[in-house]
Amino acid sequence: MITWSSLFDTSWPKIAQILIVLALFFGFYGIAFAAGARVRGKAQNKLALVLFLGPAIVLALTGLGIPAIQTFIESFKNADSSQWIGFANYTHAIKDPDTRLAFVNTMLWIVITPVIATSIGLALATMLNKMKREALAKSLIFMPMAISFVGGSLIWNLMYQYQEPNRPQTGLIGQIFMWLHLTPQHVLLWSPWNNFFLMAVYIWGTTGFGMVILSAAIKNIPKEIEEAAQLDGASGFRLFRTITVPMVKTTIIVVLTTAMVGTLKLFDVIHTMTGGNFKTDVLSNRMFDEIFVYLNNGRGSALAVLIFLGVLPITYYNIRSIRAERNH
Amino acid sequence: MLKKKGLGVAAAVAAIALVATVFTTSSASAAGCDAYSKWKGTGTVKVFAGIRDPEATIMEGVFQQFTLCTGIKIAYEATDQFETLLPVRVKGGNAPDIAIIPQPGLVTTMVNTGKAVPVTAAVLKNIDTYYNPAWKTFTTVKGKVYGAPFGASSKSLVWYSPAQFKKLGVTAPKTWADMEAIAAKFKAAGATPWCAGIESGAATGWPATDWIEEMVLRELGPDQYNKWWKGELKFSSPEILGVLNKVAAWLGTSAQVGDLKSVATRRFQDAGVPGLKDGTCGMLQQASFYASMFPAGTKFGPGKDADAFYLPATNTKFGSPIEGGGEFPVAFSKRKEVGFVQDYLSSPVYGTPRAALGGWTSANSGIPLSSYKDPVLKVVAASLQAKKGAIVFDASDLMPTAVNGAFWKEMTKFYAEGKSMKDVAAAIDANW
Numbered sequence A: 001m002i003t004w005s006s007l008f009d010t011s012w013p014k015i016a017q018i019l020i021v022l023a024l025f026f027g028f029y030g031i032a033f034a035a036g037a038r039v040r041g042k043a044q045n046k047l048a049l050v051l052f053l054g055p056a057i058v059l060a061l062t063g064l065g066i067p068a069i070q071t072f073i074e075s076f077k078n079a080d081s082s083q084w085i086g087f088a089n090y091t092h093a094i095k096d097p098d099t100r101l102a103f104v105n106t107m108l109w110i111v112i113t114p115v116i117a118t119s120i121g122l123a124l125a126t127m128l129n130k131m132k133r134e135a136l137a138k139s140l141i142f143m144p145m146a147i148s149f150v151g152g153s154l155i156w157n158l159m160y161q162y163q164e165p166n167r168p169q170t171g172l173i174g175q176i177f178m179w180l181h182l183t184p185q186h187v188l189l190w191s192p193w194n195n196f197f198l199m200a201v202y203i204w205g206t207t208g209f210g211m212v213i214l215s216a217a218i219k220n221i222p223k224e225i226e227e228a229a230q231l232d233g234a235s236g237f238r239l240f241r242t243i244t245v246p247m248v249k250t251t252i253i254v255v256l257t258t259a260m261v262g263t264l265k266l267f268d269v270i271h272t273m274t275g276g277n278f279k280t281d282v283l284s285n286r287m288f289d290e291i292f293v294y295l296n297n298g299r300g301s302a303l304a305v306l307i308f309l310g311v312l313p314i315t316y317y318n319i320r321s322i323r324a325e326r327n328h
Numbered sequence B: 001m002l003k004k005k006g007l008g009v010a011a012a013v014a015a016i017a018l019v020a021t022v023f024t025t026s027s028a029s030a031a032g033c034d035a036y037s038k039w040k041g042t043g044t045v046k047v048f049a050g051i052r053d054p055e056a057t058i059m060e061g062v063f064q065q066f067t068l069c070t071g072i073k074i075a076y077e078a079t080d081q082f083e084t085l086l087p088v089r090v091k092g093g094n095a096p097d098i099a100i101i102p103q104p105g106l107v108t109t110m111v112n113t114g115k116a117v118p119v120t121a122a123v124l125k126n127i128d129t130y131y132n133p134a135w136k137t138f139t140t141v142k143g144k145v146y147g148a149p150f151g152a153s154s155k156s157l158v159w160y161s162p163a164q165f166k167k168l169g170v171t172a173p174k175t176w177a178d179m180e181a182i183a184a185k186f187k188a189a190g191a192t193p194w195c196a197g198i199e200s201g202a203a204t205g206w207p208a209t210d211w212i213e214e215m216v217l218r219e220l221g222p223d224q225y226n227k228w229w230k231g232e233l234k235f236s237s238p239e240i241l242g243v244l245n246k247v248a249a250w251l252g253t254s255a256q257v258g259d260l261k262s263v264a265t266r267r268f269q270d271a272g273v274p275g276l277k278d279g280t281c282g283m284l285q286q287a288s289f290y291a292s293m294f295p296a297g298t299k300f301g302p303g304k305d306a307d308a309f310y311l312p313a314t315n316t317k318f319g320s321p322i323e324g325g326g327e328f329p330v331a332f333s334k335r336k337e338v339g340f341v342q343d344y345l346s347s348p349v350y351g352t353p354r355a356a357l358g359g360w361t362s363a364n365s366g367i368p369l370s371s372y373k374d375p376v377l378k379v380v381a382a383s384l385q386a387k388k389g390a391i392v393f394d395a396s397d398l399m400p401t402a403v404n405g406a407f408w409k410e411m412t413k414f415y416a417e418g419k420s421m422k423d424v425a426a427a428i429d430a431n432w
Helices: A013-037 A042-074 A088-095 A097-128 A136-146 A149-160 A172-179 A193-219 A225-232 A238-248 A248-265 A268-272 A283-293 A296-325 B009-028 B028-037 B056-068 B083-089 B102-113 B123-128 B134-138 B162-168 B174-187 B206-232 B237-250 B260-265 B286-294 B336-345 B348-356 B375-386 B401-417 B420-430
Strands: B044-051 B073-078 B097-102 B150-153 B159-160 B192-194 B281-287 B307-310 B320-328 B326-330 B391-393
Touching: A013 B102, A013 B326, A088 A097, A088 A193, A097 A238, A097 A248, A097 A283, A097 B260, A097 B320, A136 A193, A149 A172, A149 A193, A149 A268, A149 B150, A172 A225, A172 B192, A193 A238, A193 A248, A193 A268, A225 A238, A238 A248, A248 A296, A248 B073, A268 A283, A268 B237, A283 A296, A283 B237, A283 B401, B009 B174, B009 B420, B028 B056, B044 B083, B056 B336, B056 B348, B083 B102, B097 B102, B097 B336, B102 B401, B123 B134, B123 B336, B134 B391, B150 B286, B150 B375, B159 B286, B162 B174, B174 B192, B174 B281, B206 B320, B206 B391, B206 B401, B286 B307, B286 B375, B307 B375, B320 B375, B326 B336, B336 B348, B401 B420
Parallel strands: B044 B073, B044 B097, B192 B281, B320 B391
Antiparallel strands: B097 B326, B150 B320, B159 B281, B159 B307
16 A cells, blocks of 8 residues: 555655655646636636645745744753753853854854955956956856855865975965975964864855856946046046945845855854864854754754844845845 | 774775675575574565665675575665764654664663664573673663664774884783883884874764773773763762873873874874874774774784784773773664564674674674684674673763763864863863
8 A cells, every 4th residue: 555654665766756756746736737727717816826825835834934933942942852941042052152152253254254255256346347258257256156165165174284394285275384484284273263264265155156246236337327437537446436336235235144144054164174173163063063963952943043033134134125126 | 983884995895705705605505594594574674874885785795695584675774974863763753673873872862762662582682692791781771671782893902003013122012001111112213102183073082082981991990980971970070080181191292192283183094094004103092993994905913014902901900991882773663573683683693794704893702703804803802702891881972962072072172272181071061
């Protein structure tokens, strides 16, 4: 007998499971649309609404809404969620020195990385604008976006690799130190500077994103304005400061806030490169450690809630800026 | 889990070839099935573990004979995220039939979910017949036994290069003082006496916790050791703090292990390779599974490419205690086939052919020592098989997960950040 659970039995090949789910999905929608096409008049509108919105709402609720509520509830419970313990997880998050360090580092990340990534992105977008082979240069800068952060982190880990001075250097950074007749450093252990070496990886990976969006915005600046400014004698940096930046201001804000939300959720770089050791821990890695290493569901959930609360105002501002842009 | 992927690469190559011969001979003769006659069944038993290739391939090769004789299929699935995934699966109602769990602490966690099933009478009989009574205690929760021992390893070993020892004119030491003398000779010859590396991804720091455990066992004895992992003896107690400082003097100074920060970032796999062979560092305290880290073709044994000796006792009060590690197949289903597989895995019927393929040891005394071809593994197996004498389990793996995690992280801080052992102890204690 075929039961629901047997369809998802792990002894089936994965590809068969995927095909079954896809067949179910398209089968259901085929029938639903066929039926929907026969309905005429006012009912058609309502049916379309249900057909299109229904699954999205169900998926958003089961995949996002319910887990979010559950996380919120579990943040007030103990390690295995069997007892209510009030705000103990939150007070622990504030008092625990390791978690506090993660807070401080996360703040550093939010303030520094988006600003640098966006600034470099803006500078590149302006400089590359109307340059020869612009597309080629842009694709090269955009390339790291195509690599996952785990892959990127592994590459950078090799570049940062430390070897004692009397041994052949295997990391690029160590070799540069040698060429400059300096003693190679454990860059990943060099607190607090190691945070910046980790940020470099993230900036390397996200600058391309900002550049592409800003470049599109710059290309949208009406030529007349630029020409008028040039006729008035503005050029170079002045043109950039008085025309380009104000004209793409909303885009800059969107890029900045998106990068901020990204850094608040930053996990892969830290997890892959230092595992949160050497005073480089951030909130999301701490959350992972609490849940999966220390098996403390309550503390992990509390951190998840705190991260969510941190993302909320930024996301709100982000959405408002995008709306303002649209109405513009 | 990272600690138990015990297998020599060289052995693996040979083993795969051997597996092939096992198939051909066994399928030809039904006589090979005598030992399996008490198990008959149908269907598939799903086994989930963190044991991956090359060990997994060899294991599945041995399972073939079981399936051939009993009709029970074993579907084996391995992942490097075992400790993370098992609780998720069990909680989600998707538990495997059998999970091979390397940490007694995790066994307890799984039992507390109410989904794990105690072992069958046949498995219990295996444990009583073949194993040192200590093994039973590792998976006993509220008076019931949940795990049948499977593979086992000894952590109380020191790896060395016989060629380098010969150069210094020394042989494998029998006492702690002799070992210290050899360390001093390495130092005098310009080498770092001890090889050390504790980087291990998310579990960075665990090799250092092993050093502490060895020293607690040697200095304070098995009784205090057991009190310690149960939390009755705090890290900041004068006894344990004294041991922490002893380890700091043994493997925590740059005179003994070289640059301390490098210890924190060096992968544990690379700690003794190629350092031992080229003589840049002298000795490496690491478990028996470290054999698999040596390059393919390495020959083990006295006078060969690499060898290991028992980490000597520091005093005569407690004999020669051993710190062991091991895996425990725990059942999540009451089907009779699942019980059969558990029975099979804890019996010599699995152990003897598996031991013959190399790169694996067990504490099962039903496996003839002659099955172990590798001299190092033979020494390890003999010490693990001893029915008397103190065998303790990896203490950090027995501690609650939060304490274990803090233990790793704080030991890493000792090496990477120069945190004092006193502060390390206090920080770990805060997690009880």
